[in-house]
Amino acid sequence: MSRSVIIDGSVIYTNYSQIMGQKKFESLLKEFIEILKERRSPLLNALNAFKLDGDYDLRRFVEYLHLLTMRNVKELTNIIYYVNPRDLEKFVEAFYSFWRSKHRFMVREEKYSDDHIRRASIEYTITQISDQFKAVIKNLYRELMMNISNSFPTVMRQLPSGAQVAFLVEDIDGEKFDRLPWIRKIPTVWGAVFDPPVIFYTKSNKRKGVVPVVDEPVLDKIELNPKEWFRFPIFVGDLLFYNLVHVDYLAHGAGLANLFELATPKHLRQREPDGMLIFGLEPSRIPNFNERWRNGVIFRDGKMYVGIIPAIDENDYFGYMKKTTLTIHNLIRIDQGRLPIHGSMARIILKNGKMAVAMFVGDSGAGKSETLDALSRLEEVAQVDTIIDDMGSLAIMDGHVVAYGTETGAFVRLDDLPPGYAYSTMDRSIFMNPDQINARVIVPFNNYNEIITPTHIDFFFYANNYTEVDRDEDRIVFFDNVDEALKVFSEGKRMSKGTTSESGLVTSYFANPFGAVQRQKEHHKLAEYYLKKMFETGVKVGEIRTMLGVEGYEKEGTTLAAKALLKIIEEL
Structure with a gap:
């Protein structure tokens, strides 16, 4: 499963069944259990009562958790004779932490409106849905823990557990750039709502190498799956860029929304892009890929520069997103005599x-x-x-x-800034790997x-x-x-x-x-x-x-x- 979890923003979340009844919940649980198996974790002892043919009956376990939202664990002994409450409490706590370790995004399809009052209404709606989802998740966790432990904490902590960022997307009709028919099917982000503090942990936190520039066409050799990609149209200065981001790297797409001005569907209908970046494409799908392009490559395809960042763990750093975008900007400026x-x-x-x-x-x-x-x-x-x-x-x-x-915005290195700076910007920032050397914050x-x-x-x-x-x-x-x-x-x-x-x-x-x-x-x-x-x-x-x-x-x-x-x- 991807570390990015996409939450349906078209649903108004009011009950636990909407969470636990989803296949995504069961898939998340399965992924967590597979990790525990690899580690030979004692947390798996909580599932001994649900073993079936050498594996675990996840459907039955989810049903049991569902019952636990309504009744105390002691009242369920007639359904499952023996479940150790202490083991189960530790398992649920760890599963909740695993969920919170994911990059969590809510996506809602909405038509962009030129009317700012209508847009405010749309953004208010997705904010309300996101808040309701967060409340249901927290209450589900608390209900389970209370019915397992038969107690309720005297101190409650409102841990971030809902969507970290909510995106408003639209499939654009009538855009001016008509060279790539498939690009119109890619969900296009035109609005974003952040729920701070937004913290993402990525697999890398350093950038290396100089991105090579290759004079050859590439766009006609690539087609992206609209179920796996998102388009972030942004203004880099006054240049319009299409930054296409794979769902696994959606945290870096969120970073774009905090660093650059988002373009709207209206702009896409009026002008063609000046540059393009594809972030997270498998190396095998990059035409004539070689090791020199490992950390990125920029193709000059006719009059357009197209950057590609391969889907390699060492490239999982926002610096590659930002710097490749800016490299394309600079190449265009040099061509313009600036x-x-x-x-x-x-x-x-x-x-x-x-x-x-x-x-x-x-x-x-x-x-x-x-x-x-x-x-x-x-x-x-x-x-x-x-x-x-x-x-x-x-x-x-x-x-x-x-x-x-x-x-x-700014992609700021925290190590060299005064103590307290990070906290003063917490309500507006995206934090990247805050516990590591070269920790960064993206702040407008x-x-x-x-x-x-x-x-x-x-x-x-x-x-x-x-x-x-x-x-x-x-x-x-x-x-x-x-x-x-x-x-x-x-x-x-x-x-x-x-x-x-x-x-x-x-x-x-x-x-x-x-x-x-x-x-x-x-x-x-x-x-x-x-x-x-x-x-x-x-x-x-x-x-x-x-x-x-x-x-x-x-x-x-x-x-x-x-x-x-x-x-x-x-x-x-």
């Missing part, structure tokens, strides 16, 4: 009224987001509006360099209109996380010319922070292995052009030393860098 930037950018407003927009360029773990967070906590700072958290692009408008964002931070609005920049920094400095005046240095700046940005040095498979001091061209490396010749011409334009128009280009990779300065370094930047802004 410079993709791997970095963050924010509008920094001081209490004295002064304001500046700073962009930080750097690869994963360089201290970009952490420095902005440190700035926001300084007493002199009134507000820090994050416009770009991870990827953006530069363009020229009216002779000046302007920046555009891509995401409305901005609205879509702001990230796609062109923004003039005042500072363009390379985020250096490896140089240890003692003097405040050395924490930020400015370049004197384009060649000097181009050399530092192109080298892309950083101290690895465990977010990828790399270790030690590493380099990555322009700190951007997401499109810049694959199109390095074209990118370098663009980078030189944009840096020249910055020097011509007064944008200050330099390097900020975050010391995030320097032992002993993991927390303090970004605060010191933030204070140095604050001083420069105050002197403007």
Whole structure:
């Protein structure tokens, strides 16, 4: 059985029979028992009374559980002569935990409506259904435990046990993209309701390698089963992407809904996609698959880039979903003559009224987001509006360099953020592997209109996380010319922070292995052009030393860098 459980959102859940009468319940129970068999778990002792021909009579056991929702275990001795209540209590408790370990999604088919009042009504309905389902599950567990133990706890815990995310889906009619007839049958997500805290545990928590780009057609060689796939249409900046996600990896689809702006069926009827990503396709179904594509591949199919992430355990990490999506975005931007930037950018407003927009360029773990967070906590700072958290692009408008964002949320590494940050965002976030190194949280931070609005920049920094400095005046240095700046940005040095498979001091061209490396010749011409334009128009280009990779300065370094930047802004 898949670790993702799909709950029917068309049913109003009011009684236990709707849960226990489903084949899905019996299948879940069977899967749990098979795991116990492999472990030779003593929990199986609870089922000794239900053995039949060397196996367990699951149908009879489910019927017995159903009776236990109405009567005490002692009253059922005439049906099953001997069931050990203590063993059964431990089994039910473990089965409940097993259910809660699943990735749980409710799906309801609804036609999208342009009327916002109608949409609010639809979302209210699925929220109510999700809440009712959660209540029935919790009450079922409590009823069973009470009738098995013949007691009721004095302390009750409202454990998350319903759907973690509810999706509103529609089979789109009349969409403009008509090249693939099968794609119209894939359920298309146009709305989502989260029940926080949403916590997913995945099989991997690191990303490695650079996604290769192959110039060959692929879409006509692939067809996806609508019973196993979901389509998440998203806006990456102002580009429309179709991200197709296998049900086993639906947690990463939920992540998309918290990181990017969801497109609606209305948008799909008006325009064709600019890019596409298929996440979770079996390697045997990828045309001409080879080991170089193990962690992903991007095909240039005519004018469209199509990314594919193979269904391999080591790829079960949201970083592959996000970074491959952004790599496709960057390839498109390079083709358009815009410079993709791997970095963050924010509008920094001081209490004295002064304001500046700073962009930080750097690869994963360089201290970009952490420095902005440190700035926001300084007493002199009134507000820090994050416009770009991870990827953006530069363009020229009216002779000046302007920046555009891509995401409305952030995929943040918790290890380097201040204590308590995770708790302050718990009500809006998706947590990925929170107990592991490189634990991440996906949290929304901005609205879509702001990230796609062109923004003039005042500072363009390379985020250096490896140089240890003692003097405040050395924490930020400015370049004197384009060649000097181009050399530092192109080298892309950083101290690895465990977010990828790399270790030690590493380099990555322009700190951007997401499109810049694959199109390095074209990118370098663009980078030189944009840096020249910055020097011509007064944008200050330099390097900020975050010391995030320097032992002993993991927390303090970004605060010191933030204070140095604050001083420069105050002197403007």
